[in-house]
Amino acid sequence: MKTATAIGVVIVSYASGDVIEACLQSLADTGYPDLRIVVSDNASPDDTVALVRECGRKLGFSFTETVPDDAAHRPGPNSITLLRCPVNAGFAAAVNRGIECLMCAPDVALFWILNPDSEADPDAARAYADRAREVGPFSIMGGRTVYHGEGGVIQADGGRVSLWTGVCRIVHRGVAPDTVRMPPAESLNFISGANMVASREFIEQTGGMCEDYFLYYEEVDWAMHRGDLPLQVCENALVRHHGGTAIGSGTVSRLPSPFAMYFLYRNRILFVARFNPIGLPVAYVYAGLQIVKFTLQGGFAEAAAAFRGIHMLPAPRDVKARIAPDSHHLAFRRRRAAGS
Numbered sequence: 001m002k003t004a005t006a007i008g009v010v011i012v013s014y015a016s017g018d019v020i021e022a023c024l025q026s027l028a029d030t031g032y033p034d035l036r037i038v039v040s041d042n043a044s045p046d047d048t049v050a051l052v053r054e055c056g057r058k059l060g061f062s063f064t065e066t067v068p069d070d071a072a073h074r075p076g077p078n079s080i081t082l083l084r085c086p087v088n089a090g091f092a093a094a095v096n097r098g099i100e101c102l103m104c105a106p107d108v109a110l111f112w113i114l115n116p117d118s119e120a121d122p123d124a125a126r127a128y129a130d131r132a133r134e135v136g137p138f139s140i141m142g143g144r145t146v147y148h149g150e151g152g153v154i155q156a157d158g159g160r161v162s163l164w165t166g167v168c169r170i171v172h173r174g175v176a177p178d179t180v181r182m183p184p185a186e187s188l189n190f191i192s193g194a195n196m197v198a199s200r201e202f203i204e205q206t207g208g209m210c211e212d213y214f215l216y217y218e219e220v221d222w223a224m225h226r227g228d229l230p231l232q233v234c235e236n237a238l239v240r241h242h243g244g245t246a247i248g249s250g251t252v253s254r255l256p257s258p259f260a261m262y263f264l265y266r267n268r269i270l271f272v273a274r275f276n277p278i279g280l281p282v283a284y285v286y287a288g289l290q291i292v293k294f295t296l297q298g299g300f301a302e303a304a305a306a307f308r309g310i311h312m313l314p315a316p317r318d319v320k321a322r323i324a325p326d327s328h329h330l331a332f333r334r335r336r337a338a339g340s
Helices: 020-029 048-058 091-103 124-135 200-206 218-223 258-275 277-296 300-310 325-331
Strands: 006-013 035-041 062-066 079-084 108-114 118-120 140-147 154-156 159-161 168-170 195-199 232-241
Touching (some): 006 091, 035 048, 091 108, 108 200, 124 140, 277 300
Parallel strands (some): 062 079
Antiparallel strands (some): 140 154, 140 195
C-alpha cells in the first residue's frame, strides 16, 4: 500500500475570526492521513489567533504555536501550526513564511495555499495528491473554486493574463459548475491564489512569491517563473470560497471595494512593468478607460482608488485606515521598477 503524500497547507489569516473555524473544520473533514496545516497569521486584530488555538485542541490535530524563522520547528503529520507574524507584511510574505516552515519537513511534497474564507470539499486533499502522482513534475496545480454564495457559480477555473494591459481574465467565472469542465492546463497562465497547490520541485527551483505586491497579483507573478514545469488542473479538487470577507474583493454581483481597487490597479501596473515594460502605455490607457467607466457608473470612491493606484500615489485615507500603521511602510512603499 502506498504511503500518502504529505500535504502542507498554508492559510494566511488576517481578521479571519468569522471564517477560520469553518476552513479548518473542512480540512479535518477530508480525513486525509497526513495534513500539515500552517496558519500564517498577519497580526490579526480580532479573535483569529484564539480561535485557531481552540481549533487546534478540538479537531484532533497536534497543535504548536511559533514564529517565523524558528528553525527548530518541524510540522509533523496531522498538525496545526499557528505561525504568528509580527506585522502584516502582506499576503505573499505570509505565504512565504508558511512555506518556509513547511519546507523544514522534507516529506512534505505538496504545498496547498488556501484562503481562510474557503471550505474544502471532503475529497479535495486526496484528489490533489492522486493527481500529483498521475501527472509527474509540475509547478502549480489548481482545482475548481466556486462561490460559497452567488448561487454556487464558479469563481475560478484558473486564469489568463495580458502582458499588455495586465488584466487577468478568470476562466468560467460566473458559470454554473455543472455546465463546463475545467480548461486544459496549457491554456492557462496562472492558478487562483485562493486555492492552489505548488510542488516542492517548483518551490526549490523558483523560491517563494514576490513580496512587492502586498495584495493581489502575487500568484500571477509566481506562475510566470515556472520555467519548464507546467501548470496542472485537478477536476475533483473542489473548494467553496466566500471571497472578499476581509478585503472586499469583487464578485459576479459587485465591484471590488476601494481598498481592493487600489491594490488591484497599482499591482496591475507593477506586473506589466516587471514582465513587459513596453506595454506600460497600453496598460495606463486601458486602466484609464476603466476608471472613466467606474466614474460614469457612480463608483466615485472606487474610481479614485484605482486612479491613485495606477499612478503609485498615496492610498486614500480610508484604504490606509484598513491597515495597521506599523505595516504602512510595507503596504504603501514605492515598488521596484522592471528588472530592478
